[in-house]
Amino acid sequence: MASGKxxxxxxxxxxxxxxxxxxxVVTSLGAGKADNWAxxxxxxxxxxxxxxxxxxxxxxxxxxxxxxxxxxxxxxxLCESFADLVAEEAIAEAGIGTPGNFPGPLFLAVPPIEIExxxxxxxxxxxxxxxxxxxxxxxxxxxxxxxxxxRFMFGSVADHLAEKFGTQGSPISLSTACASGATAIxxxxxxxxxxxxxxxxxxxxxxxxxxxxxxxFSLLSxxxxxNDIPHAASRPFSKNRDGFVMAEGAGALVLESYDSAxxxxxxxxxxLEGCGEMTDxxxxxxxxxxxxxxxxxxxxxxxDAGLTPDDIDYVNAHGxxxxxxxxxxxLGVSTVLGERAKTVPISSNKSMIGHTLSAAGAVEAxxxxxxxxxxxxxxxxxxxxxxxxxxxxxxxxxxxxxxxTHAISNSFGFGGQNVSLVMGLEPx
Amino acid sequence: xxxxxxxxxxxxIGIVSCLGEGGETHWKKxxxxxxxxxxxxxxxxxxxxxxxxxxxxQIPKKGDQRQMDSWQRIGTYAAGLALxxxxxxxxxxLLSHMDMIVAAxxxxxxxxxxxxxxxxxxxxxxxxxxxxxxxxxxxxxxxFLAQLSNLLAGNISIVHGVTGSSRxxxxxxxxxxxxxxxxxxxxAAGQSDIALVGGAHNGERPDQLMLYEFAGNCLKDPYRPVWxxxxxxxxxxxxxxxxxxxxxxxxxxxxxxAKPLARLTAVLSDRSxxxxxxxxxxxxxxxxxxxxxxxxxxxxxxxxxxxxxxxxAEERTFLEAQVLEAKGDLAVRATGSYLGHGMExxxxxxxALAVVALGHGELFPPCDASGLEKPMSAPLDQVLVTGxxxxxxxxxxxxxxxx
Numbered sequence: 001m002a003s004g005k006x007x008x009x010x011x012x013x014x015x016x017x018x019x020x021x022x023x024x025v026v027t028s029l030g031a032g033k034a035d036n037w038a039x040x041x042x043x044x045x046x047x048x049x050x051x052x053x054x055x056x057x058x059x060x061x062x063x064x065x066x067x068x069x070x071x072x073x074x075x076x077x078l079c080e081s082f083a084d085l086v087a088e089e090a091i092a093e094a095g096i097g098t099p100g101n102f103p104g105p106l107f108l109a110v111p112p113i114e115i116e117x118x119x120x121x122x123x124x125x126x127x128x129x130x131x132x133x134x135x136x137x138x139x140x141x142x143x144x145x146x147x148x149x150x151r152f153m154f155g156s157v158a159d160h161l162a163e164k165f166g167t168q169g170s171p172i173s174l175s176t177a178c179a180s181g182a183t184a185i186x187x188x189x190x191x192x193x194x195x196x197x198x199x200x201x202x203x204x205x206x207x208x209x210x211x212x213x214x215x216x217f218s219l220l221s222x223x224x225x226x227n228d229i230p231h232a233a234s235r236p237f238s239k240n241r242d243g244f245v246m247a248e249g250a251g252a253l254v255l256e257s258y259d260s261a262x263x264x265x266x267x268x269x270x271x272l273e274g275c276g277e278m279t280d281x282x283x284x285x286x287x288x289x290x291x292x293x294x295x296x297x298x299x300x301x302x303x304d305a306g307l308t309p310d311d312i313d314y315v316n317a318h319g320x321x322x323x324x325x326x327x328x329x330x331l332g333v334s335t336v337l338g339e340r341a342k343t344v345p346i347s348s349n350k351s352m353i354g355h356t357l358s359a360a361g362a363v364e365a366x367x368x369x370x371x372x373x374x375x376x377x378x379x380x381x382x383x384x385x386x387x388x389x390x391x392x393x394x395x396x397x398x399x400x401x402x403x404x405t406h407a408i409s410n411s412f413g414f415g416g417q418n419v420s421l422v423m424g425l426e427p428x
Numbered sequence: 429x430x431x432x433x434x435x436x437x438x439x440x441i442g443i444v445s446c447l448g449e450g451g452e453t454h455w456k457k458x459x460x461x462x463x464x465x466x467x468x469x470x471x472x473x474x475x476x477x478x479x480x481x482x483x484x485x486q487i488p489k490k491g492d493q494r495q496m497d498s499w500q501r502i503g504t505y506a507a508g509l510a511l512x513x514x515x516x517x518x519x520x521x522l523l524s525h526m527d528m529i530v531a532a533x534x535x536x537x538x539x540x541x542x543x544x545x546x547x548x549x550x551x552x553x554x555x556x557x558x559x560x561x562x563x564x565x566x567x568x569x570x571x572f573l574a575q576l577s578n579l580l581a582g583n584i585s586i587v588h589g590v591t592g593s594s595r596x597x598x599x600x601x602x603x604x605x606x607x608x609x610x611x612x613x614x615x616a617a618g619q620s621d622i623a624l625v626g627g628a629h630n631g632e633r634p635d636q637l638m639l640y641e642f643a644g645n646c647l648k649d650p651y652r653p654v655w656x657x658x659x660x661x662x663x664x665x666x667x668x669x670x671x672x673x674x675x676x677x678x679x680x681x682x683x684x685x686a687k688p689l690a691r692l693t694a695v696l697s698d699r700s701x702x703x704x705x706x707x708x709x710x711x712x713x714x715x716x717x718x719x720x721x722x723x724x725x726x727x728x729x730x731x732x733x734x735x736x737x738x739x740x741a742e743e744r745t746f747l748e749a750q751v752l753e754a755k756g757d758l759a760v761r762a763t764g765s766y767l768g769h770g771m772e773x774x775x776x777x778x779x780a781l782a783v784v785a786l787g788h789g790e791l792f793p794p795c796d797a798s799g800l801e802k803p804m805s806a807p808l809d810q811v812l813v814t815g816x817x818x819x820x821x822x823x824x825x826x827x828x829x830x831x
Contacts, residue, residue: 056557057564112577112598114535115639117545117559123638124546133546135539135634139473142641149643150819154533154577155599159820162699170606170697170821173599175532175578183595187610194617211556212563219569279528279591284495284573284582293591414573415582417594 078207440514
């Protein structure tokens with residue numbers, strides 16, 4: 001088969017074609033692709049009452065936590081354990097490199113790493129301060145906690161993954177808020193297209209369900225408060241949607257140039273056909289009311305894939321279940337797809353797994369590729385009261401077999417971050 | 429890719445630190461050669477506080493300023509200076525395709541709320557419920573937006589209208605190196621025409637001092653220049669600073685009539701595991717890729733050495749054994765003696781200071797009793813910038829005079 005730069009190894013714009021040869025995923029539904037896919041297409045929810053910490057006095061007491069792995073004392077630790085698991089799965093599937101030597105860079109979407117209350121209170125107690133406790137007291141005893149330095153470095157999760165999996169060069173830790181996972185993939189695609197590398201390991205991970213992170217979103221009125229029936233709380237595109245549900249998870253993709261994958265006889269899972277990005281300067285947490293940045297983002301991803309909107313036959317929605325997001329996403333998708341927006345299926349994985357935040361773009365890219373591979377679309381569950389203002393086929397409540405050749409996955413985040421990825425099956 | 433890499437120019441810089449704001453102010457202070465640090469604000473720790481800034485000149489809306497915490501204001505301000513310097517401020521058509529990579533930490537705290545919780549927890553009947561109650565009741569809702577790492581980029585988009593693309597890299601010093609590296613790679617490969625790249629840091633935060641003091645990293649009174657700290661246990665003095673660069677393809681700059689401040693020839697980075705000798709070896713491997721481009725006689729090193737004991741000692745070994753060995757007459761300057769250590773934006777800041785020195789065609793005087801920094805009187809054409817993280821990350825850049 002092809003070796004070196006054959007014509008088949010280039011995309012329509014003459015750039016190295018980027019394919020996917022390994023996938024890994026963990027969510028509140030379970031670990032691994034098989035378990036997740038079975039539950040996702042079975043319409044199961046991973047949302048439950050939070051048991052990790054007491055929720056007394058909190059407005060939101062539910063989340064999509066991952067409770068089946070070894071507990072960790074911090075978000076940094078959780079992010080690392082999730083990322084570790086999905087990287088193992090993806091690299092094993094790809095069969096690339098040798099153990100501890102991945103032949104490309106690491107792009108890691110990870111939430112901001114910070115010392116948390118467990119540790120702050122521990123250090124405070126050690127300070128022995130009897131009266132008012134301030135950071136001056138904590139600083140006096142700080143050197144008694146040497147391990148906390150590297151644990152709470154922003155780069156620590158990526159560093160540990162780079163050491164374990166032997167990725168090349170300086171690992172990139174990145175954040176574009178709730179679009180981070182998609183940006184990690186976007187950076188990997190760009191690096192391969194530049195010809196800098198034949199492979200990239202792109203991971204999104206998030207284990208942010210801790211009291212302060214929950215309170216932060218709660219104070220911005222972003223979270224569902226539908227605590228009584230946790231599995232029914234995330235209701236993307238429904239009239240009675242009332243916010244997103246925080247969740248944990250990780251997704252990993254091994255990206256490769258087509259030529260590299262073919263040369264080593266790897267199975268090609270799908271093609272990362274196009275990436276689009278457009279920043280919104282309207283507001284820190286809200287989209288421009290005219291939807292132009294979202295429209296531009298979706299349109300540019302399709303254009304970057306060398307496709308037209310008519311080629312898209314499935315939309316993996318950002319679909320957070322907040323009143324604002326779902327309305328604006330409908331505006332964006334319906335503007336780009338036009339009349340076809342009424343018939344092209346669009347579904348939100350978040351109805352089942354919640355919003356995995358920094359991981360979402362990567363987790364949902366994995367699910368989009370599984371959708372392509374299985375020719376089956378996971379549903380949007382909890383869709384009992386459709387929003388009459390959103391006239392789309394959201395694949396309500398039940399999975400559906402369908403012919404899908406090109407899927408687009410959207411990710412939108414605070415700070416005006418918008419990223420869309422177009423994925424397809426290997427060209428016949 | 430098949431096409432030859434495009435030449436990339438630096439056409440704008442925006443810098444602010446304890447030395448003041450703008451290239452000329454920094455140059456004047458560096459030429460004076462009297463570095464110092466503040467030993468009173470967070471005694472016994474040494475810090476380098478930001479110069480007083482009139483934020484209104486770059487962030488006109490008070491509402492925008494209120495939505496930000498210090499690091500974001502410093503960064504948004506420095507980004508505005510860079511856009512002014514490049515002559516693109518307010519050019520919304522151009523800014524709509526300008527790409528942005530920001531190197532950011534984040535996580536500013538409400539110190540009063542933290543203290544209230546720390547003080548009350550030992551006496552609370554139900555500590556977890558007490559924590560929840562205080563967080564729900566006392567945190568101001570918009571604090572989250574001041575903490576989020578990607579909200580410096582978000583604020584730059586809102587205030588200055590940079591909306592092409594927006595990525596935020598995290599990971600202390602190396603995020604600054606990789607931000608510049610990837611922005612350069614994208615432009616060189618034709619994936620981008622013009623980019624705003626840089627970051628900001630607020631070093632006047634006791635919680636940050638605590639974080640680095642976990643590993644005993646923080647310099648304690650008395651202040652000493654960077655290379656002189658090794659014999660006294662090492663350590664860095666946290667800095668508040670902001671630094672942004674506008675870099676663009678030569679053809680893009682020429683088309684809009686922009687003059688080059690300097691050429692950004694190369695940015696390289698790596699990660700070593702910091703076993704003894706590993707950082708020196710990693711830097712040496714990067715240097716091997718660059719050394720043929722560096723000419724003896726008219727080149728200097730702007731070092732980002734922080735003063736952190738092991739990292740600074742390994743960088744010194746690299747400079748002495750590799751760079752000075754190969755290019756004997758290269759002068760070295762550690763800007764951290766003046767600026768302190770600002771983590772994410774430190775490398776973009778040093779690239780910007782390289783631009784300033786190249787603009788003056790000379791180097792500022794040495795400030796080092798340990799003997800590494802030597803005088804240089806020859807005209808300056810090239811600057812090798814180093815960025816060695818206090819814990820992880822090694823980086824080099826080559827910045828050159830154009831013409």
